[in-house]
Amino acid sequence: MLKLGLIGYPIQHSLSPWIHEQLMAQQNVKGSYELFEIQPENFNQKIKSLKNSRLDGFNVTVPYKEKIIPYLDEIDESARALGAVNTVKRKEDQWIGYNTDGLGFVDSLIHRYPESTKYGNKALILGSGGAARGIYHALADTSLQRVDLANRTIERAEEIIQDRPVTIQSNALDLHQASERMVDYDLIIQTTTVGMSPDTNVVVPIKDLKEGAVVCDIVYRPIETEFLKTAQKHGASLHFGHEMLLQQAVYAFKIWTQTKPEAEPLLSKFEEKLKGV
Secondary structure, three states: OOEEEEOOOOOOOOOHHHHHHHHHOOOOOOEEEEEOOOOHHHHHHHHHHHOOOOOOEEEOOOOOOOOOHHHOOOOOOHHHOOOOEEEEEEOOEEEEEOOOHHHHHEEEEEHHOOOOOOOOEEEEOOOOEEEEEEHHHHHHHHOEEEEEOOOOOOHHHHHHHHHOOOOOOOOOOOOHHHHHHHHHHEEEEEOOOOOOOOOOOOOOOOOOOOOOOEEEEOOOOOOOOOHHHHHHHHHOEEEEHHHHHHHHHHHHHHHHHHHOOHHHHHHHHHHHHHHHO
């Protein structure tokens, strides 16, 4: 029996257990997936307790994607470059850290919009948290001409750009600049938690968009955020956060089980689940 789980805070409404139960059924893997909600003041004690348990692997979500790193015995090269871990696998008595966020996003994006990362296109990432960092690194490995980062504090965006080991043309912007220049981009990705239910705000106002632009929001509750609704009114093609969530889970499941699950057969079922929550 495979024992898996998720650590983070707060996570009681997470749909990760449902996703991984579906993946286990698809691959005929017997196991369980449990939520381990850890309050920040108890993090050290709880993580040490988990390490002594027989947990085979777990996902890591906010606010612990960076905080988990000192507790790992080994870290995958790409996760090390990101400075963030969202998947941990037990190998014998050691914990090995990985990051599937960026790969999950780019795979789900290219599946939906194959031309979105073609040579010559320009992308804008809104936000500079762990998800933004993973997506930036993954997009930097595509054929995009430029990937810019915008954040409330421009220094955070600059840090992510400077940490990239292989250079790609990038600019750091503040959110006002991003709003004013949005029409320049073929691909726009909203990576903050702004707009997550019950919040109906947008991280930046959309004034105008380039014809044919693809606009993404990694928030998946609601499926269609106010940011996406506004983008659609400006003629954008939309890419939804639940597709990234499902694809990064598939990557994590592959790491734990060495099987090859597929996200696509679960997508409509997942949408129904989200709409029913």
